[in-house]
Amino acid sequence: MERMYRNALLLALSGLVLMMVTGVYFEHQTEMESVERVLLAQTETYAVYAGGSIPSGRSVQYDADRLYQGKMLCVSAAYPLPDGMPAQQARNVRHMVGLYVPAAENVTLSEEAIYALCAMVEENPLIGTWIMDGMRSPQQQSQLQRETFETYLNTMPVAQAMARAVRDVPASGQSEHQLSDCFDVRLNGAHDWSQTDALLRTQDGRWLQENCWRFGFVRRYPPEKTEITGVENETLHFRYVGTVHAAVMHATGWCLEEYLQALHGNGVITLETQDGVQAYVQCVQMNASGAAFVLPPEYDAAPSADNMGYAVCALTPLSGFGI
Template sequence: MNKWGCLSFILLLVVAYKVVQPVALGGQELHDASNQARSRSYKTMIRVEKEQVYQGYLLLVNKDYPVHRQGVSTDVVKLSKHGYLVDGYLLHDDSIQLSEKVAKAFLDMVHAAIGDDVNHFLINSGYRSFEEQNKLYKQMGSDYALPAGNSEHNLGLSLDIGSTLKKMEQAPEGKWLKENAWKYGFVLRYPEDKVDITRIQYEPWHYRYVGLPHSAIMQESQFTLEEYLDYLNEVKEMTTTFEGGSYVISYYPVSENVTIQVPNNRKYVISGDNREGIIVTVFP
């Protein structure tokens, strides 16, 4: 190839590069735009009824915020009639009831404890109807029981856990639960150092199911349910990572029926707080 032919070939390559390069960049821009479009379509609008404030796993129930009828778990079962739910622990009596989902989480927790050679669990109490709670309140008085509707036991999400060995504050079962219950969605509802917040005396046996990732956040920050809901109300939205997955938790005040944004390509759960808002938890 002569000198001029060589120069012509080089010039042709340069021109071709200049022509091709914008196409490549344009393709990248289209790709980014496509991602942005997907991001824009990530959420959809849904209508939330005011009644949702009184339903879900994060309901605050105490002397100020009673259980509404729609807040009672719809999957409450008598444990003694479901053998697969009673495996590795004992029941105080055959009448004990509990949300089936909560019972399954408790079962997973018990099996994990058995793996650590902690295996003397007992359920002393679970779900109570309003009528049963009222009867208990009349029998035991306000120092040892709450009026009907003001007890977490009326939800079906709480249970009193015992040990066949010792009192819970001394038993291996009690110590194991304090360290590990959060991994299975449970929290010690009335800690010894938070009586001024819960206004309930220390109960080392009373555990409440709130689900993950909420139990993990509460454990990490040493929040009671009161403190956790106040925190969510303050920050309105937070992101947390658990076992490699990213969760988004959003709080919405609800005074009337409202429309909110939820993801259309990820699992989410809505729970009321039994006060004035709802919490949307988006899963990985």
């Protein structure tokens, strides 16, 4: 009897210890989620943190086709687009907004990118700038590489011409220009040739360098990042990613590859304005059926595959996120 009593007491005690341990564990977890944010960068108007707790909401599943229409695909020789990927949706800039945006005749871009360009030229008409290249089909990309090869062939042997063409123009499926948010600019007007960085040679170029992020654009291949991007000859290439992603990349100085790497490692990145308004970026691994994200009420979600096995989703407060 005494032994039974002692055993029962031991059992009760061990249960209590287990509950205490479990309780501490959960409390610890909750606390970690709410406080474990690491400051990555700070500007005058907002801060960027690794981690953070996304407000609760329902889980929404997006399929792969939907995610491949997104704005965060990394496309390169190392990460080519999947075969047979449906083309992203795009519209001819001139047909949509005439010459309100200074674009050449056959430039096509996503509606969001065109609207963002409109907002940008409303603040600065960019009269010394010309948007030259937008979205290309896989066939147009192949043709461009072939034409480049033929041009080189006029002045050098076949093997050398081939090597140069492959270096200068990515093969079909390996160029960002197959996405609907990328374009190159041609800068006209007075040039300051003392600048080694081609973008900084004109007034418009310098303005773009400073301000494009506020409208959701990033300079995709900055000269100081060529070792990471592997792209040297696209210094005047811009890409629309949306204001949340552009703001993170602006504050941290990350190029797309560095940003995606940070998202893979952290899972969540939080932006916070001086007034305490928050936007979030979630990142999860994709599986065969796509990816699921938490979607809190009062937030707009922009999900996208990253073409590296993950998917990301920017959450912007519906009430606005002024930075």
